[in-house]
Amino acid sequence: MSMFFEPVVKLSNALNSLNSGYADLSFEEQKALTVLERIKLYNWTFEFYALGALVLIFLAYTIGTKVNSGRGRQLMMSLNQVFNDLAFAKIGFTTKGPQNQPFVAENNNTWFTTYTSGRSSIESITARAHLLSRFNPLSIIMEKVLGIFFPSLVAKDLEEFLEVTIVPNGHYVTSSAAPLPKDTSSASSVVNKFKFISAIVNKSDMAKAREANYYLSLTHTSESDKLPFEYVFMSENNQLNGLFEFYGGAEFRELLSQSTKFLSFIAFTDLPEEKPVTEKTWELSLQPRCVIRTKMVTGSADLARLNQLIKEVVAIVDAATQHFVQNPSKAFITNDMLKKFSNLRSQELAKIVKVVKQTERELLQEKKQDLEREKRRQARNKLSGEDQDKVDQKMREKRERRQRNRQKVRM
Amino acid sequence: MNPQISNLAIMLVMMQVSRRLDMEDPTIVLYVRIAYATSVALAWTVYQLARNKIVKKNDLTTMKYVAPANAMAGETEGKLQVTTVRDYDLQEVDSAIKSIYTGLAMMGFMHLYMKYTNPLLMQSISPIKSALEHNEVKIHLFGKPAAGDLKRPFKAPSLFGGLGGAPEAKTDKKSIEEAEKAGHGGVKAE
Numbered sequence: 227m228s229m230f231f232e233p234v235v236k237l238s239n240a241l242n243s244l245n246s247g248y249a250d251l252s253f254e255e256q257k258a259l260t261v262l263e264r265i266k267l268y269n270w271t272f273e274f275y276a277l278g279a280l281v282l283i284f285l286a287y288t289i290g291t292k293v294n295s296g297r298g299r300q301l302m303m304s305l306n307q308v309f310n311d312l313a314f315a316k317i318g319f320t321t322k323g324p325q326n327q328p329f330v331a332e333n334n335n336t337w338f339t340t341y342t343s344g345r346s347s348i349e350s351i352t353a354r355a356h357l358l359s360r361f362n363p364l365s366i367i368m369e370k371v372l373g374i375f376f377p378s379l380v381a382k383d384l385e386e387f388l389e390v391t392i393v394p395n396g397h398y399v400t401s402s403a404a405p406l407p408k409d410t411s412s413a414s415s416v417v418n419k420f421k422f423i424s425a426i427v428n429k430s431d432m433a434k435a436r437e438a439n440y441y442l443s444l445t446h447t448s449e450s451d452k453l454p455f456e457y458v459f460m461s462e463n464n465q466l467n468g469l470f471e472f473y474g475g476a477e478f479r480e481l482l483s484q485s486t487k488f489l490s491f492i493a494f495t496d497l498p499e500e501k502p503v504t505e506k507t508w509e510l511s512l513q514p515r516c517v518i519r520t521k522m523v524t525g526s527a528d529l530a531r532l533n534q535l536i537k538e539v540v541a542i543v544d545a546a547t548q549h550f551v552q553n554p555s556k557a558f559i560t561n562d563m564l565k566k567f568s569n570l571r572s573q574e575l576a577k578i579v580k581v582v583k584q585t586e587r588e589l590l591q592e593k594k595q596d597l598e599r600e601k602r603r604q605a606r607n608k609l610s611g612e613d614q615d616k617v618d619q620k621m622r623e624k625r626e627r628r629q630r631n632r633q634k635v636r637m
Numbered sequence: 638m639n640p641q642i643s644n645l646a647i648m649l650v651m652m653q654v655s656r657r658l659d660m661e662d663p664t665i666v667l668y669v670r671i672a673y674a675t676s677v678a679l680a681w682t683v684y685q686l687a688r689n690k691i692v693k694k695n696d697l698t699t700m701k702y703v704a705p706a707n708a709m710a711g712e713t714e715g716k717l718q719v720t721t722v723r724d725y726d727l728q729e730v731d732s733a734i735k736s737i738y739t740g741l742a743m744m745g746f747m748h749l750y751m752k753y754t755n756p757l758l759m760q761s762i763s764p765i766k767s768a769l770e771h772n773e774v775k776i777h778l779f780g781k782p783a784a785g786d787l788k789r790p791f792k793a794p795s796l797f798g799g800l801g802g803a804p805e806a807k808t809d810k811k812s813i814e815e816a817e818k819a820g821h822g823g824v825k826a827e
Contacts, residue, residue: 374735374738375735375739378710429697429699429721429724430721430724432699432719432720432721433718433719433720433724436717436719436822437822438822438823439822439823440820440822440823440824441822441823442822443819443820443821443822443823444818444820444822445817445818446814446817446818447699447701447719447817449699455697456697458699462818498823499823500823500824500825501820501821501822501823501824501825574820577820
C-alpha cells in the first residue's frame with residue numbers, strides 16, 4: 227500500500243520544502259521579523275499557482291456561462307420568430323410583469339425551454355434545448371474520458387440537442403380571421419388519427435435513436451429512393467413511408483438533404499419515449515405528436531433551415547388535419563391503416579400486462595414461500611431437542627435425494 | 638495461422654528472449670522502450686490511416702444484425718443493431734484504437750511505476766501485429782473484399798477454430814424482423 231501513497235507523500239514533502247527556509251526559523255527569529263520581511267522571506271509559489279488555478283476556474287465559468295447563454299438565446303429567439311411567423315396566439319411564458327418571458331433558462335444556462343400555443347391544427351409546440359456545461363470544463367473532460375472507457379456510465383442527455391414537440395389539436399380553421407369551429411367534439415377523433423409511428427431518421431443516429439426512444443424501437447427500418455441517401459424511414463408499417471412525400475412534396479426532401487448536418491430525426495408518434503412498465507403508465511403516456519430532434523443548431527444558415535423545417539412539419543400537420551376534418555377520403559391515413567396500427571398497440575399493451583402479471587405472480591410465490599418457511603421454523607421450535615434433530619435429519623435426506631435425482635437427470 | 642495462436646507463440650518466444658536480456662542495463666531498457674513505442678506508434682498510424690479511408694469512403698449502406706446477448710449485462714435476448722457500414726467500421730477501428738490507449742496505460746503503470754521491463758518487451762510486437770491483422774485494415778488498407786471472413790458483422794475470433802468462440806451475430810431475415818419490432822428501446826436506466 228505504501229507504494230501507492232509514495233508519490234502523494236513525495237508531492238507533499240516537495241510542497242513543504244518550498245518554504246523550508248521560512249519554516250526552519252525559530253519562533254524568536256520569526257518574531258524579530260517585520261511584516262514586510264516575513265512577506266519577502268516567505269515562498270509564495272504554491273499560493274500563486276493556487277490563485278492562478280482559481281482565476282482560470284473563474285474565467286472558464288464566466289466564459290462558459292456567457293457562451294451558453296448566447297447560444298441558447300440565439301436559438302430560442304429564432305424559434306420564437308418562427309412561432310410568430312406561424313401565427314401562434316401565445317408565445318413564451320406568462321410572468322407577473324407586463325411582458326411575456328420568451329424562454330426559460332435553467333441549470334445555469336444548460337437547459338433552455340420555449341413554448342407556444344393557440345393555433346389552428348396545433349395545440350402547442352414545446353422546444354427544449356440542452357447545452358454542455360461549458361462553465362465546468364473539468365467535468366466535461368472527465369465525462370468524455372470516462373465515456374471512452376465506460377460508455378454505459380455516461381449519463382443520458384450529456385450531449386447537446388434540441389427537441390421540438392408539436393402536438394396536434396384536431397381543430398382546423400381556414401384563416402386566422404375565421405371563426406372558431408362550433409362543434410369541437412370531433413377534434414379528439416381527428417387527433418386519434420395521428421396515432422401512428424412514422425419517422426425519418428438520419429443514418430448517423432439510427433442506433434442511438436432506436437435505443438433512446440421506445441416508439442422508434444417498434445418500427446421497421448428501411449431505405450428508400452424517396453429520401454436523401456443520408457436518411458432512412460422508421461415506420462411501424464411500410465405504407466406510412468409515403469406520408470412525408472404526400473404532404474411535404476419535393477421541397478421537404480430538398481430541405482432534408484440540406485439539414486443532414488444537424489437533423490437527427492423527425493417522428494410522428496403517439497407512444498412514449500420511455501418504455502411504459504405498467505398498464506397505467508401506458509395509458510397516461512399516449513400522446514399523438516411530432517418530434518423533431520436535432521443537434522445543437524448555431525449559425526444563421528442552419529437556424530434558417532431549422533426554422534424552415536419546423537414550418538414544413540407544421541404544414542404537414544395542417545394539411546393532414548385539413549384532410550381529416552374537411553375531406554377524410556383524401557387523407558393519406560385511412561381507417562384501415564388506423565385499425566392495423568391499433569392492433570400493434572393492443573399487442574404491445576398485452577406484452578406489458580403479461581410482464582406485470584408474471585412479476586406479480588413471482589412476488590406472490592416468494593411471499594408464499596417465506597410464509598411456509600416461517601411456519602416450518604415455528605413448528606420446529608415447538609418440538610423437543612430430539613425431535614428437532616429428527617426433523618433436521620429428514621430434511622437433509624430429502625435435500626440429498628433431490629440433488630441425486632437432479633444429477634441423474636443431467637447425466 | 639490463427640492470430641490468437643500466433644500471438645501465444647510470439648509471447649512464448651519473447652519470454653525466452655526477455656530471459657536472456659539484462660533488464661537492469663539502461664541501454665537495453667532504452668532499446669526496449671524504443672521498440673515498444675515504435676510498435677505502438679506504427680499500430681496507431683495504421684488504424685488512423687484506415688479510419689481516414691473509412692471517413693473518406695462514407696459508405697452509408699444500412700446494416701442490420703442481431704448482436705448476441707451480453708450475459709454480463711444481464712441480457713437474455715440479442716439486441717438489434719441498425720447502423721451504417723461507415724459507422725460499423727468506425728466503431729471497430731475506434732475500439733481498436735481504444736485498446737491501444739488501454740495497453741499504453743497498463744504498460745505505463747507496469748513499466749514507469751512498478752519498474753517492470755519484461756512486459757514492455759513482450760508487448761513490443763503484438764500492437765503492430767494486431768493492427769495489420771485487423772479486419773478493417775485488411776479491407777480498407779489492403780483492399781481485400783468484405784466477403785467471407787471479412788463479411789460484416791465480423792465473427793468474434795476464437796482460440797480453437799470453431800470451438801468455444803463467442804456467439805455470432807444473427808443476420809437472417811427472421812431474427813432481424815423479430816428483433817426489429819421487439820420494443821427494447823427507451824428502457825429507463827436504474
